[in-house]
Structures are given as C-alpha cells and as structure tokens.
Amino acid sequence: MDCLLGKALTKTLQASESPLQSIRFPGRMISFLQPDRPLDQHQRPLGVLRLSLTARCNFACPYCLPDGQEPDGVLTLKERLAVVGAAVGQGVTSLRLTGGEPLLNRELEALIEAVQPLRDQGLREIALTSNGSLLDRARAQALRRAGLDRLTLSFDGTTAESVAQMAGLGDRARGEQTLYRILAAIDHAKAAGFDPARAALKLNAVIVRGRNDDQLLPLAQQARHQGVELRLIEAMDVGTRNGWSPADVMPAAEMVHQVGQRWPLEPLGRTPHGTAQRWRYGDGQGVLAVVASISAPFCGDCNRLRITADGQAYTCLFASQGTDLRPWLRPVPNPSGLSLALGRLWSQRQDRYSEERQIETPSAARSAAEMAYLGG
Ligand code: SAM
Ligand code: SF4
Numbered sequence: 001m002d003c004l005l006g007k008a009l010t011k012t013l014q015a016s017e018s019p020l021q022s023i024r025f026p027g028r029m030i031s032f033l034q035p036d037r038p039l040d041q042h043q044r045p046l047g048v049l050r051l052s053l054t055a056r057c058n059f060a061c062p063y064c065l066p067d068g069q070e071p072d073g074v075l076t077l078k079e080r081l082a083v084v085g086a087a088v089g090q091g092v093t094s095l096r097l098t099g100g101e102p103l104l105n106r107e108l109e110a111l112i113e114a115v116q117p118l119r120d121q122g123l124r125e126i127a128l129t130s131n132g133s134l135l136d137r138a139r140a141q142a143l144r145r146a147g148l149d150r151l152t153l154s155f156d157g158t159t160a161e162s163v164a165q166m167a168g169l170g171d172r173a174r175g176e177q178t179l180y181r182i183l184a185a186i187d188h189a190k191a192a193g194f195d196p197a198r199a200a201l202k203l204n205a206v207i208v209r210g211r212n213d214d215q216l217l218p219l220a221q222q223a224r225h226q227g228v229e230l231r232l233i234e235a236m237d238v239g240t241r242n243g244w245s246p247a248d249v250m251p252a253a254e255m256v257h258q259v260g261q262r263w264p265l266e267p268l269g270r271t272p273h274g275t276a277q278r279w280r281y282g283d284g285q286g287v288l289a290v291v292a293s294i295s296a297p298f299c300g301d302c303n304r305l306r307i308t309a310d311g312q313a314y315t316c317l318f319a320s321q322g323t324d325l326r327p328w329l330r331p332v333p334n335p336s337g338l339s340l341a342l343g344r345l346w347s348q349r350q351d352r353y354s355e356e357r358q359i360e361t362p363s364a365a366r367s368a369a370e371m372a373y374l375g376g
C-alpha cells in the first residue's frame with residue numbers, strides 16, 4: 001500500500017507544474033503541498049527559468065538594442081549548472097536558454113549536456129531562443145545531440161529590406177544575407193530533428209507598427225509553407241533605450257483579425273502559464289500564436305524567473321532590480337544557500353507589471369534593464 005502510494009506520488013510530482021497537488025488513491029483524493037516548491041505572493045509557482053548566456057548579440061534590433069559587450073563577472077559553466085540545479089529544486093520544469101544571442105556562447109552545448117541529469121529531478125524541457133543567423137547544419141546537429149528539446153528562431157521579416165531594418169543591420173545586402181541564413185537555419189533545425197509538428201521548432205516575430213506590420217501576411221504565409229508555428233509578439237516597453245511608444249504596438253487582436261481575414265482561424269486558447277494565445281488555421285495548415293503582453297497581459301499565472309549572464313535574478317521583465325546570486329556561487333557554488341536564496345526570492349515576488357500598466361500609471365520603479373540583458 002505504502003509502495004503504491006509512493007509510486008502515485010512520484011508520478012504526480014513529476015507530471016505537474018503546480019505545487020498544490022491532488023492524487024486519486026483508491027477511491028479518495030489526497031491533496032498536499034509539494035515540498036521545496038514555493039508560491040509567490042499571488043500564489044504562482046515557479047516553473048520556467050530563462051537563463052541568459054550572454055548579453056551580447058550580432059544583431060541590433062531597434063526594439064531590443066543589446067549591449068556591445070558583456071557585463072563584468074559573467075557566470076562560468078559550473079556556476080550556471082549550480083543555478084539551474086537550484087532552480088529545478090525550487091520547481092523549475094522548463095529551462096529556456098537565451099541571450100543576447102545564445103549561439104555566441106561556445107559552452108552552450110556543454111551546458112545542455114551537463115543539465116541532462118536534472119531530468120531525473122523534474123526538469124522536463126530544455127529550449128533555446130535564437131536569432132538563427134549562426135545556426136548552421138553542424139550547430140543544429142550538435143544542439144540536438146547535446147539534448148536540446150525545442151528551438152525558437154526569431155524571424156521578423158520576409159524581405160531583405162525588412163530583415164535589415166528589424167535586425168538593425170544597416171544595408172539591404174546584409175539583410176539579404178541574413179534572411180538567407182535564417183531560412184537555411186529553419187531547414188537545418190528540421191534536418192537535425194527539431195520537428196515543428198511536435199512543437200520542437202517555432203518562429204517568433206516582433207511586430208512593430210509602421211516598421212514591419214506589412215510583413216504580417218508574408219510571415220504567416222512563410223510559416224504555413226514551412227509547417228512551423230509562428231508567434232506574433234507585441235512590441236514591449238522593456239528597458240529605456242528602444243524608444244518604445246504605445247504607437248509601436250499593433251494589438252494582437254488586430255494581428256489575428258488581419259491573418260484571419262486571409263486564412264480563417266479557430267481559437268485554441270492559451271495554455272496555463274503560457275505566454276501565447278494560439279489559433280488553428282481552419283484549412284488545417286498549422287497554428288498561429290500571438291503574445292499579447294501589452295493588450296492582454298498574462299501576469300496572473302506568470303511562472304518565469306530570469307537570470308542574466310552575470311547572475312542577476314529577475315522575477316519580472318519590469319522588476320526594479322535583480323538579485324545578485326554570485327555570493328552563493330563564489331568562490332565555489334553553495335547549492336543549499338542558492339536554493340534558499342531562490343526560494344526566498346520567489347516567495348516574496350509580487351510582480352504583475354503588465355496588468356498594473358493597464359489599470360494605473362506604471363510604477364516609477366520599473367526596470368532600466370534591457371531585453372537582451374534579461375533574455376526576453
Ligand atoms: N537573440 C535571441 C532572439 O532574438 O531570438 C534571443 C534573445 S531575445 C532578447 C529573446 C526574445 O525577445 C526574442 O524573441 C525577441 O524578439 C524578443 N524581444 C526583444 N525585444 C523585444 C521587445 N521590445 N518587445 C517584444 N519582444 C522583444
Ligand atoms: Fe539580438 Fe535577439 Fe535582441 Fe535582436 S532581439 S538584438 S537578435 S538579442
């Protein structure tokens with residue numbers, strides 16, 4: 001009996017993101033709170049760790065504007081591993097590697113390999129967000145071999161001009177070369193086994209009104225043709241450099257309307273803790289998604305923790321400041337101290353900036369941190 005209950009418990013713990021668990025055990029429901037899985041001040045569990053591997057990027061997208069150089073004291077591979085281990089211990093089931101441009105980090109594959117054993121402790125998914133320009137065939141295969149589950153590639157335009165403008169590349173020739181590389185990256189990713197039909201490959205497009213909103217239908221068409229889910233993202237007011245104004249935002253509802261006029265869409269909804277509302281093409285040609293961070297915020301079940309390349313933990317894209325984790329990492333990682341620090345940080349979390357923005361003037365304490373530093 002004890003043994004059966006133990007097995008049922010283990011299965012439930014591994015299968016769910018919520019710290020409040022219920023299991024059915026011969027004829028009755030048993031509810032319990034998972035140990036070591038803190039809830040924040042709005043009862044939200046920790047589920048996703050977005051780990052930035054570099055603040056640098058080979059693009060200069062005007063809506064993001066990354067730093068040209070790394071901050072001081074970036075984490076080592078060993079320190080990153082300790083951070084991921086502690087975060088998994090606090091409930092993280094999904095690790096998203098990001099940047100800046102994460103493919104600039106030569107230890108990326110080594111990190112992916114090194115975190116594999118954490119799958120036994122609850123880590124279920126390892127994903128990467130990249131601009132794709134450095135993803136050649138060999139790199140795509142190396143990432144897959146290392147144990148990467150999912151890949152999201154940024155793809156903001158289908159013409160040389162729009163790519164050059166959205167990636168801040170200056171001239172049309174570089175736009176053309178980059179467009180070619182991104183399209184090739186999609187092929188390399190598929191060939192390496194990132195199957196879009198299993199959601200292992202997706203495309204992200206930030207849509208900025210007046211800059212690339214004319215790309216909406218061509219992007220959707222290209223994604224349909226490739227059989228890849230396209231996620232259209234509202235331009236966000238993160239950081240202080242990108243000159244964001246409300247006029248930059250094309251509301252997700254308008255994007256869906258435009259695409260739906262051309263190819264009818266049926267709503268699929270938003271998965272719990274997800275960022276995207278998803279729609280199915282009526283003709284069976286795949287899925288479109290929108291991330292409505294501005295017009296329909298989803299703070300209510302936000303479960304994301306961000307850790308920057310230099311080890312600052314942010315509980316929100318708009319948090320007024322990060323928490324430096326390096327005191328628990330140097331001179332050598334202190335796993336129990338790190339776990340306690342993350343658990344404490346998460347249980348004190350109150351952030352719901354995007355929802356507050358809709359009902360009141362945003363707090364003056366909003367983050368000055370840039371998107372490429374925070375990892376998106
Ligand atoms: N360089 C990689 C890339 O572009 O995919 C990863 C880092 S980037 C900071 C992560 C995500 O943030 C990308 O999908 C990017 O489009 C998105 N992003 C950056 N700035 C944004 C903004 N102001 N509003 C909305 N999304 C933004
Ligand atoms: Fe680089 Fe990604 Fe920022 Fe563009 S969005 S500048 S690719 S980090």
Ligand code: SF4
Pocket residue numbers: 297298299302303304315316317318351352353354355
């Ligand atoms: Fe999460 Fe902050 Fe974004 Fe709200 S504004 S969804 S709390 S990161």
